[in-house]
Amino acid sequence: MKLSERIRILVADDHAVLRAGVRALLSAEEDMEVVGEAATGEEAVQQIRECRPDVAVLDVSMPGLGGVAAMRRIATMELETKVVVFTMHPEEEYLFPVLDAGGSGFVTKSSADRDLVDAVRCAARGEVYLSPRATDLLLRRYRAAEPNGAEEGLNGLTQREREVLALTAEGYTASEIGGKLYLSPKTVDTYRARIARKLGLTHRSELVKFALRHGLLKPP
Numbered sequence: 001m002k003l004s005e006r007i008r009i010l011v012a013d014d015h016a017v018l019r020a021g022v023r024a025l026l027s028a029e030e031d032m033e034v035v036g037e038a039a040t041g042e043e044a045v046q047q048i049r050e051c052r053p054d055v056a057v058l059d060v061s062m063p064g065l066g067g068v069a070a071m072r073r074i075a076t077m078e079l080e081t082k083v084v085v086f087t088m089h090p091e092e093e094y095l096f097p098v099l100d101a102g103g104s105g106f107v108t109k110s111s112a113d114r115d116l117v118d119a120v121r122c123a124a125r126g127e128v129y130l131s132p133r134a135t136d137l138l139l140r141r142y143r144a145a146e147p148n149g150a151e152e153g154l155n156g157l158t159q160r161e162r163e164v165l166a167l168t169a170e171g172y173t174a175s176e177i178g179g180k181l182y183l184s185p186k187t188v189d190t191y192r193a194r195i196a197r198k199l200g201l202t203h204r205s206e207l208v209k210f211a212l213r214h215g216l217l218k219p220p
Helices: 016-027 041-051 067-076 091-100 113-124 132-144 150-156 159-169 174-181 185-199 204-213
Strands: 007-012 032-038 055-058 082-087 105-108
Touching: 007 016, 007 041, 007 113, 016 032, 016 113, 032 041, 041 055, 041 067, 055 067, 055 113, 067 082, 067 091, 082 091, 082 113, 091 105, 091 132, 105 113, 132 204, 159 174, 159 185, 159 204, 174 185
Parallel strands: 007 032, 007 055, 055 082, 082 105
Antiparallel strands: none
């Protein structure tokens, strides 16, 4: 595989030994290349600004600017870098904040190996990586607190609105969705506002849960 076809990755974790392990794991894949490392959230933001990797693998617990705060800052930079969270914390603690901050994957360090490799490839394709445990958590939380009218709301969406909803849940930006559907970013934003009004859903984690439950978003 040509170098230009490789997934360019940044690894951010405050433990040097773990960063080395992640670098070795990902670099062993023919389609992946680690182009930078960071030990803090601030360094991760700066490295992403300079290296513009395809995927950033971030821990949520880092000195100074934490992973979730770093993700929110990265989102304002309007780059195409996708973020996969790699953490020792369980899904119950951080899954929803990560999704709301625009994360494209959540992998626990206890299930590293293939899960992290799969998550990076999934994020690079513009999709959201959800482990079976994370998917189950999303669905259980959704069923426990389902917004009024959301269950019937799918029938009120047009086909184009369903397409925009699915792509939004998968983590695509308005510009990326516009490119896929031949729409302007402004039109995509109009669709998103209409979807939010019809379903009563505003946060990305809610859109992911809704899309999963109704078969618009397929877990890996």
